[in-house]
Amino acid sequence: MGIIVGERINSTRKRIGQAIRDRDVARIQKEAKNQADAGATHIDVNAGTNPDRELEDMLWLIDTVQAVVDLPLSLDSANPAVVREVLPRVQKTPLINSISGESNRIEGMVELVASNAGPVVALTMDDSGLPEDVAGRLKAAATIRDVLNKAGVDDDRIVFDPLLRPLSTNPDQVAVFLEAVSRLRKEFPAAHQICGMSNISFGLPNRNNINKAFMTLALAAGMDCFVLDPTEPGIMANYHAARAVLCMDEYCMEYIMQSREGRL
């Protein structure tokens, strides 16, 4: 099984932003527990909406989540100063989310990633901006991978994020995205791949159906990790079912076990 980052504890979500401001422990802990119960392997913590308070908000989030959930965290910050300060507070080796090939996001972040024994999300973008095509994503991936490898971060700790855009505004980009996933899988077989899954359905009605169909195609193309809301109805069931159909789950044992545990 790959990494499933539970995305719900994110300050850009109105109620979560409010809960962070209010230091609403119960609310945050409920979100953490629900996501763990639903099958997340990592709990994302993001306090980026208030840059002035990001550090203290992150420290509070980390303590609050760790008090009730035994999973590793996904430290969701673009600010190396914040990541540096919070790392000692984290109990289990976290996922660092994220670095990219942009000079200003390499500086300061690479040494932190190297010092952490865990995985890192590497956005496939560089100083030339958000790539429109497959080649741009591969080029940006190669750039950031070189930097990481040189710092001692091997491919199996790199989780490329090929930057998914909404189907509604970029219909042609879905095929480009899936092709990029497939090429990254071939080019860097030991590396992992992740995306913010629900981006696909932004702006469409009944998003859940779109999310599931996309997830199945992404898994088929070679994506093995997802940032998602594991409490979204049926999404984890779809994950296990797609892995079974794609023969990533020998004899469907994982699927059958999930069913026995009443999770499907």
Add this chain to the structure above:
Amino acid sequence: MGIIVGERINSTRKRIGQAIRDRDVARIQKEAKNQADAGATHIDVNAGTNPDRELEDMLWLIDTVQAVVDLPLSLDSANPAVVREVLPRVQKTPLINSISGESNRIEGMVELVASNAGPVVALTMDDSGLPEDVAGRLKAAATIRDVLNKAGVDDDRIVFDPLLRPLSTNPDQVAVFLEAVSRLRKEFPAAHQICGMSNISFGLPNRNNINKAFMTLALAAGMDCFVLDPTEPGIMANYHAARAVLCMDEYCMEYIMQSREGRL
């Protein structure tokens, strides 16, 4: 949109077999209407479990279904004598289900298919039996296609069925099946492809998840038609969502319309 054959009115299903024996008009008509409401494009009628009574049972089924539903039927019989007798009773040009490359299923059936203006399901098997590999399916497809073309049935009326087997008993066969779909799509671009979708999940728990993930992958590979139970929760929503994600539904218009009509 491709053909969606509603599969529920099949005598091998215990309650339906009973309803046919009892001449239970209400039961059969309810099944027909529910499937039409759920989005079937064709209603399958199968009375094959009692070969001695197949003809009279089929005639009754056809009359019973046509009295309440305005969709074309899928005449599900391997017996040319039955198909010949019932064809004049059918109001809308039906799908004939099915023919194959086996000598005993070509004889008698080809002329009926040619005389019918509609599509025909062509099983990709011949006298050498059920193919285990991609090549066997392609060879059988080419054989039956030649026979049909010579009889005046063009590719766009041929609906290949590459014979789906259960994931639980043939895990490796899923990849073989999808590869066959992809090759058939390239080799015979004007022809259609269909399968009995729920075969995939036979023997597994929570079959619905498996069915949906498989359907998405089959659509991606080039399958455009399905035999399924359109009343299965979420299955038609998955069909429309997968088509949207695969850019088979320009600007997601069909998906958005389905949503507005409360069908997703």
